[in-house]
Amino acid sequence: xxxxxxxxxxxxxxxxxxxxxxxxxxxxxxxxxxxxxxxxxxxxxxxxxxxxxxxxxxxxxxxxxxxxxxxxxxxxxxxxxxxxxxxxxxxxxxxxxxxxxxxxxxxxxxxx
Amino acid sequence: xxxxxxxxxxxxxxxxxxxxxxxxxxxxxxxxxxxxxxxxxxxxxxxxxxxxxxxxxxxxxxxxxxxxxxxxxxxxxxxxxxxxxxxxxxxxxxxxxxxxxxxxxxxxxxxxxxx
Numbered sequence: 252x253x254x255x256x257x258x259x260x261x262x263x264x265x266x267x268x269x270x271x272x273x274x275x276x277x278x279x280x281x282x283x284x285x286x287x288x289x290x291x292x293x294x295x296x297x298x299x300x301x302x303x304x305x306x307x308x309x310x311x312x313x314x315x316x317x318x319x320x321x322x323x324x325x326x327x328x329x330x331x332x333x334x335x336x337x338x339x340x341x342x343x344x345x346x347x348x349x350x351x352x353x354x355x356x357x358x359x360x361x362x363x
Numbered sequence: 364x365x366x367x368x369x370x371x372x373x374x375x376x377x378x379x380x381x382x383x384x385x386x387x388x389x390x391x392x393x394x395x396x397x398x399x400x401x402x403x404x405x406x407x408x409x410x411x412x413x414x415x416x417x418x419x420x421x422x423x424x425x426x427x428x429x430x431x432x433x434x435x436x437x438x439x440x441x442x443x444x445x446x447x448x449x450x451x452x453x454x455x456x457x458x459x460x461x462x463x464x465x466x467x468x469x470x471x472x473x474x475x476x477x478x
Binding site: 260283285353 | 406468
């Protein structure tokens with residue numbers, strides 16, 4: 252029962268362009284949605300989050316959009332840089348963090 | 364900066380062995396978690412603990428147990444290792460929500476191979 256889905260296993264973009272990573276969820280009880288970035292041989296690093304009461308959160312080059320009616324969120328990276336190449340995990344959590352669900356991940360490659 | 368340290372980066376064990384994976388966090392976090400990561404499946408929760416000596420099962424607890432005797436340390440135990448437990452194991456910690464929502468912070472993982 253995958254409550255969080257990332258349907259694109261990989262994405263390739265040119266340096267300087269926009270990267271858009273997508274995520275869908277099924278459980279409307281989630282309070283927070285997060286994106287983690289993972290380099291090989293390292294643990295996931297927290298990138299950005301959004302509360303379920305908001306529809307947009309921005310942090311530098313990274314913006315997360317939440318569409319609650321569609322149960323969909325996306326991460327926009329503008330402009331994309333080669334150092335952004337990593338696996339990105341979408342996650343959804345209740346407020347107390349005791350039930351966080353992860354997607355399968357999307358491997359982003361940013362080409363110079 | 365939050366520091367979550369896993370005792371081993373790579374570990375090779377034999378079928379039937381009892382295996383201990385250790386995790387220590389330095390931020391006085393109440394919550395600690397153990398996940399395994401497998402290709403195409405993302406991260407799946409094995410167990411979590413919200414206080415010393417407290418534990419809750421996650422989605423895939425079979426074949427595993429945990430121990431939390433001190434707040435900063437959370438151990439994952441494979442009672443009798445099997446080849447299907449070959450995986451990347453990730454430990455995480457987070458504070459409680461009275462200081463606002465706090466995301467989980469992860470260690471660098473232990474890649475465990477069971478032969």
